[in-house]
Amino acid sequence: MIMVTDTAAPATESAIVESIRVAVPEHGLQHDLRAISIVWRRELIRFRTDRLRAVTALVQPILFLFILGTGLSSLARGSMPGNVDFKTFIYPGVLAMSVLFTAIFSAGSIVWDREFGFLREILVAPVSRASIVIGKCLGGATIATFQGIIFLALAGFAHVPYNPVLLLTLVGELLLLSFTLTAFGVMMAARITQFQAFMALTQMLVMPLFFLSGALYPLSGLPGWLTILTRIDPLTYVVGPMRHAVFSHLSLPTGAQHVLAPGLTWAGWAVPVWLSLGIVAVMGLAMMSIAIEQFRKTE
Amino acid sequence: MSPTVRRQNPIPVPARLVSGVTVSIPPSTTGSQPLTMAAADGPADGAAGGPRPVIEVAGLAKRYGEVEAVRGIDLTVRAGETFGFLGPNGAGKTTTIKILCTLANATSGSARVAGFDTATQRDAVRRNIGLVFQDTTLDGYLTAEQNLRFHAELYGVPKAAVLPRMRQVLDMVGLWDRKDSLVSTFSGGMQRRLEIARGLLHAPHVLFLDEPTVGLDPQTRSSIWAYINELKGREDITIFLTTHYMDEAEHCDRIAIIDHGQIVAIDTPEALKASIGKDRVQIQTADDQAAIAALAGTFGLDAAVHEGAVTFSVASGEQFVPRLFTELGIPIRSVSVSRPSLDDVFMSYTGKTIRDAEASGTDAMRQMAARFRGRR
Numbered sequence: 001m002i003m004v005t006d007t008a009a010p011a012t013e014s015a016i017v018e019s020i021r022v023a024v025p026e027h028g029l030q031h032d033l034r035a036i037s038i039v040w041r042r043e044l045i046r047f048r049t050d051r052l053r054a055v056t057a058l059v060q061p062i063l064f065l066f067i068l069g070t071g072l073s074s075l076a077r078g079s080m081p082g083n084v085d086f087k088t089f090i091y092p093g094v095l096a097m098s099v100l101f102t103a104i105f106s107a108g109s110i111v112w113d114r115e116f117g118f119l120r121e122i123l124v125a126p127v128s129r130a131s132i133v134i135g136k137c138l139g140g141a142t143i144a145t146f147q148g149i150i151f152l153a154l155a156g157f158a159h160v161p162y163n164p165v166l167l168l169t170l171v172g173e174l175l176l177l178s179f180t181l182t183a184f185g186v187m188m189a190a191r192i193t194q195f196q197a198f199m200a201l202t203q204m205l206v207m208p209l210f211f212l213s214g215a216l217y218p219l220s221g222l223p224g225w226l227t228i229l230t231r232i233d234p235l236t237y238v239v240g241p242m243r244h245a246v247f248s249h250l251s252l253p254t255g256a257q258h259v260l261a262p263g264l265t266w267a268g269w270a271v272p273v274w275l276s277l278g279i280v281a282v283m284g285l286a287m288m289s290i291a292i293e294q295f296r297k298t299e
Numbered sequence: 300m301s302p303t304v305r306r307q308n309p310i311p312v313p314a315r316l317v318s319g320v321t322v323s324i325p326p327s328t329t330g331s332q333p334l335t336m337a338a339a340d341g342p343a344d345g346a347a348g349g350p351r352p353v354i355e356v357a358g359l360a361k362r363y364g365e366v367e368a369v370r371g372i373d374l375t376v377r378a379g380e381t382f383g384f385l386g387p388n389g390a391g392k393t394t395t396i397k398i399l400c401t402l403a404n405a406t407s408g409s410a411r412v413a414g415f416d417t418a419t420q421r422d423a424v425r426r427n428i429g430l431v432f433q434d435t436t437l438d439g440y441l442t443a444e445q446n447l448r449f450h451a452e453l454y455g456v457p458k459a460a461v462l463p464r465m466r467q468v469l470d471m472v473g474l475w476d477r478k479d480s481l482v483s484t485f486s487g488g489m490q491r492r493l494e495i496a497r498g499l500l501h502a503p504h505v506l507f508l509d510e511p512t513v514g515l516d517p518q519t520r521s522s523i524w525a526y527i528n529e530l531k532g533r534e535d536i537t538i539f540l541t542t543h544y545m546d547e548a549e550h551c552d553r554i555a556i557i558d559h560g561q562i563v564a565i566d567t568p569e570a571l572k573a574s575i576g577k578d579r580v581q582i583q584t585a586d587d588q589a590a591i592a593a594l595a596g597t598f599g600l601d602a603a604v605h606e607g608a609v610t611f612s613v614a615s616g617e618q619f620v621p622r623l624f625t626e627l628g629i630p631i632r633s634v635s636v637s638r639p640s641l642d643d644v645f646m647s648y649t650g651k652t653i654r655d656a657e658a659s660g661t662d663a664m665r666q667m668a669a670r671f672r673g674r675r
Contacts, residue, residue: 031455038452046440117436121497124400125453126425299403 032131039122039135040142043106047143053102054147061098061151065091065158082256089260091158092242093215095170096177096235098151099144100210103178104202106140107185111198114189129295133186137288140182141175148174166249170242176277177238180284187287190294213239220262231266234283237276240264244273351414353378353505353537354399358408360560361394368394370560371408376539376553378504381531383551384541385641391560392541393433396509399539400430413504426454429498433510435490439483443474443493446482447500454501468496471533472526488519495526499534506530508540512547524550545641554641556648563648568641575639575647578616581608582623583632590629597626605652608635612643 047054065087073086080086113119122132152170155162185202192198212226213235222230230236240263247261264271354376361369369391376382384392397403399410401421410417413427437446444465451461469475472492482490491511498506511527512520528550531538540551548554548568555565564571584590590609594602602611613619616636624631646652 034452034455038449042438042441042445042449045445049440113438116439117432117434118438120402120432121430121436121450122453124402124425124428124430125450126422126455127453298401299397 032128035125035127035131036135036138039132040139043109043136043139043143046109047106047146054150057102057147058098058150060101061094062154064094064097065154069094069158081259082252084250084252084256084260085159087158088160088246088250090216091155091160092170092246093210093213093239095148095151095174096213096215096239096242097210099148099174099178100181100206100235102147103140103144103181104185104206106143107136107182107189108195108198108202110136110186110189111192111195114193115195123295130292133288133292133295136186137179137182137284137291140185141179144178144182145171145175148178160246161249163249166245169245173238173242173245173277176280176284177235180234180280180287183284183287183291187291187294190291209233209235212236214243215239218260218262219264220259231264234280236264237271237279240271241273241276350378352376353380353413354382354539355411356395356399356408357410359395359398359405359410360407361391361398361403362406367560369398369405372557372560372562374555374562374565376537378537379535380552381527381538381540381550383548383554384539384557385543385545385548385554385645386541386557387543390557392543392557393509394560395557396507396539396541400428400507401425426501427504429501429503429506431491431494431498431506431508431511433513435494437482437490437493437497439481442479442481443469443485444478446493447478447497450497450500456501464500464502468499471499471530472496486519488515488522491515491519491523492526495523495530499530499536502534503536505537505539508538510541510543512542512544520544520547545645548641556645558645558649564644571641571644572639575612575643577612577614577639577643578619579610579612579637579639579643580616580619580623581606581610581635581637583608583634585630585632590627590631593627593629597628598622612639612647 069087069090073080076086080089110119113122123129149171152167152174155167160166188201189198192201212230212233214230215235219227219230219236219240243261244263247257250257252260264276352375354374356372356374359369359372360367372391372395374382384395386392394403398405399412399417401417401424404418412424415423415427417424438449441449447465447469448461451465456464465478466475469478472495474489474493474496477485477489482493485493495506495508495511498508508527512523515523524547527538530536542548551568553565553567554571555562556571557563564574566574582590587604587609591602591604594600594609594611598613600611600613602609604610620634620636623634642652
């Protein structure tokens with residue numbers, strides 16, 4: 001039953017369609033960049049349309065900063081060196097946490113895409129697996145950093161100054177952290193085929209990562225076993241520099257800064273900030289490479 | 300100027316509005332090799348003198364652990380053909396399509412699609428094929444247009460061609476006016492149409508349709524077929540499809556019947572039906588077991604109960620029916636005589652109807668789960 005009324009349109013219509021020439025080009029850098037860009041843009045579109053996710057991702061860091069932070073600051077009042085608010089102390093760590101879930105879960109969408117078929121549309125495209133994974137990692141890093149920036153807006157409530165240099169430093173560090181976390185998530189997602197399993201596994205890993213990062217306590221004067229555990233937690237190497245950045249923008253007596261933000265040490269040797277961040281970057285790149293390799297495999 | 304197409308049917312059947320318009324895919328210097336020039340190694344078998352086949356499969360086998368999903372398949376598909384791959388669920392259809400589409404490696408044997416090897420020239424194969432999978436592979440959180448754009452960018456469709464081509468394929472499936480809607484708001488039939496449009500966006504030489512109508516209601520199924528048939532007239536394309544609906548195989552130029560990972564018959568639907576030569580008779584009786592015994596005893600016919608009726612095959616069915624009434628000796632409530640259908644073809648080659656084959660299918664559960672997921 002054809003119900004289309006045919007009027008004077010065909011001439012214009014065919015003028016449009018006849019001119020179409022589609023020839024899918026041979027593989028090239030240009031093509032890879034377009035692929036990276038579209039995978040990245042899809043992450044952004046989905047983040048923009050899913051406002052609920054952005055709001056719910058804020059809940060946990062807000063709980064830590066304002067509930068736990070306020071509660072413990074009454075306990076710590078007077079005993080904090082330089083009269084620093086406990087909220088200020090945990091702010092860098094909680095800021096790192098604000099991107100933790102968003103980054104890893106954005107990688108989890110690969111598992112989701114696999115379950116709902118969209119991954120197949122991606123995997124059958126004539127495009128390198130590397131550009132897909134890179135696009136995904138950059139996409140996750142971008143939206144997680146956005147998430148971090150929302151939380152960064154609350155810095156004033158923790159008595160952290162809105163200093164442009166400080167803010168830019170923190171955003172840069174968040175971007176690096178988000179990239180590495182997404183790469184970690186993508187690497188896991190390459191192997192895990194069920195969303196439930198992915199969620200369970202990442203939930204299990206995220207909290208230890210957070211607690212061992214020194215987000216809630218200084219890294220000096222810990223028992224030996226805890227010192228070792230904190231040093232193998234990759235998150236430590238971002239939380240340290242972030243706290244360093246925050247505390248170097250506070251006017252504090254040197255003694256207080258030394259106690260609260262002692263800087264990271266390996267058996268007494270102070271790890272410079274650049275090395276600390278370099279470790280995180282190398283880990284991110286390594287995990288991304290593993291992910292690319294895993295996506296190259298065919299059943 | 301906007302085209303004055305007024306569609307009143309919620310599931311519009313493609314109109315002949317832009318008939319005569321074809322998308323010409325020029326022999327590209329950069330990759331999508333024209334098939335007639337793709338002569339590489341050796342003459343093409345199956346199409347003597349003609350162009351090289353679009354799909355060539357030789358001794359293809361796939362094993363998943365202990366399970367032999369595909370056990371040595373040979374077939375060729377010529378340019379412009381609509382080739383149907385027919386068989387019950389779990390027969391190896393999807394596995395074969397996955398190998399042809401570079402999503403799985405064959406355990407042994409080889410496959411060439413559009414002149415390229417599916418194992419060693421993956422990207423070349425991928426550039427030249429379009430795919431519509433059994434389960435939806437759309438992103439429901441994106442609009443129809445965003446889904447197509449994603450595809451165009453991933454396939455590197457030249458930027459200037461993206462919008463006009465998008466318009467053309469969306470017009471073809473009657474979804475242009477819905478391009479800004481989220482895909483999650485689309486019905487199953489609309490999603491399938493959008494997938495077909497997306498599969499065509501990069502003007503592939505071969506379109507693979509894996510169960511294009513599974514899980515759709517009959518009306519939507521027939522509208523999908525109307526679109527596919529329309530498309531054959533408009534695009535220079537070869538279609539390879541799988542189905543387990545026997546009636547859909549009638550739309551194909553040639554079909555291969557696959558059972559337990561092997562091809563049991565391959566020919567045109569007419570030739571396959573002619574090879575049966577007998578009519579199918581189904582009778583409803585008061586006592587089916589007695590009727591089966593009587594048919595064997597009196598007429599020497601092998602009958603069995605299929606789909607709730609005593610079923611048997613006999614030459615010249617109409618002339619046999621009067622004898623049946625006088626000589627069977629068991630009251631008959633109803634009779635139906637049908638010319639051989641593809642169902643009968645399937646039965647004669649495999650000894651069971653496709654429904655019987657599915658009932659015993661080992662992956663029926665998997666299939667159900669997949670459909671459930673597909674529906675969301």
